[in-house]
Ligand SMILES: Nc1ncnc2c1ncn2[C@@H]1O[C@H](COP(=O)(O)OP(=O)(O)OP(=O)(O)O)[C@@H](O)[C@H]1O
């Protein structure tokens with residue numbers, strides 16, 4: 494049993510996905526997908542290109558609309574919330590994208606302070622104070638007045654993570670957060686994500702960074718053919734993969750001899 498499972502023992506799932514379905518035309522992307530995320534879980538999501546990893550995690554905060562199924566967040570189905578309820582709930586599910594999605598016309602400080610001010614109930618000065626505190630925590634306070642175009646890719650992604658943290662999310666979903674980065678910047682972003690995981694943040698991370706998945710996740714999922722084919726602790730997932738497609742995938746990724 495992983496430590497996250499132990500911590501979550503007896504606890505309610507943070508997220509429970511039941512029979513989630515999504516298709517594009519005739520193409521079935523998610524075929525009755527079900528899983529649970531407990532508080533403290535760090536779930537690595539791995540799978541071949543085009544298998545539906547982005548569709549899956551984007552569905553969880555309603556960036557994509559699943560056709561059927563349930564997404565229970567603290568037991569309430571996100572797919573049945575009114576728009577007012579969704580506006581109050583969805584900010585608690587943070588998202589970090591491959592392409593950062595920062596506002597280029599705003600400084601780093603404004604990028605981070607904007608959402609807490611607009612939908613987090615803080616005044617501008619409270620939001621900026623919180624933003625500065627978070628930027629300090631990740632060593633970016635010195636760049637608070639800079640615009641995104643003056644940052645490195647690694648700095649942009651760390652700002653994007655801080656922006657997500659500023660809403661006090663209960664979970665952050667990451668969609669290939671290091672895939673757009675030059676190799677020398679990947680580690681600084683992974684190090685921040687490792688710190689967040691060790692601090693107990695619940696995370697779901699679509700990634701091709703197998704060593705990160707192996708060393709930091711509490712669970713690894715292999716998405717393939719419309720579903721989650723494997724959902725195991727990383728030791729089992731990587732050392733003794735229980736599925737031939739996963740074995741082949743890991744061999745190609747250089748994770749198995
Ligand atoms: N808006 C869309 N319209 C039609 N098909 C789509 C759309 N978005 C995604 N798809 C298809 O759905 C499938 C799953 O896409 P998705 O982006 O979720 O895959 P992925 O696993 O994230 O891939 P990658 O590793 O390349 O990011 C792909 O076959 C893709 O072509």
Ligand SMILES: [Mg+2]
Pocket residue numbers: 546547548668
């Ligand atoms: Mg994707």
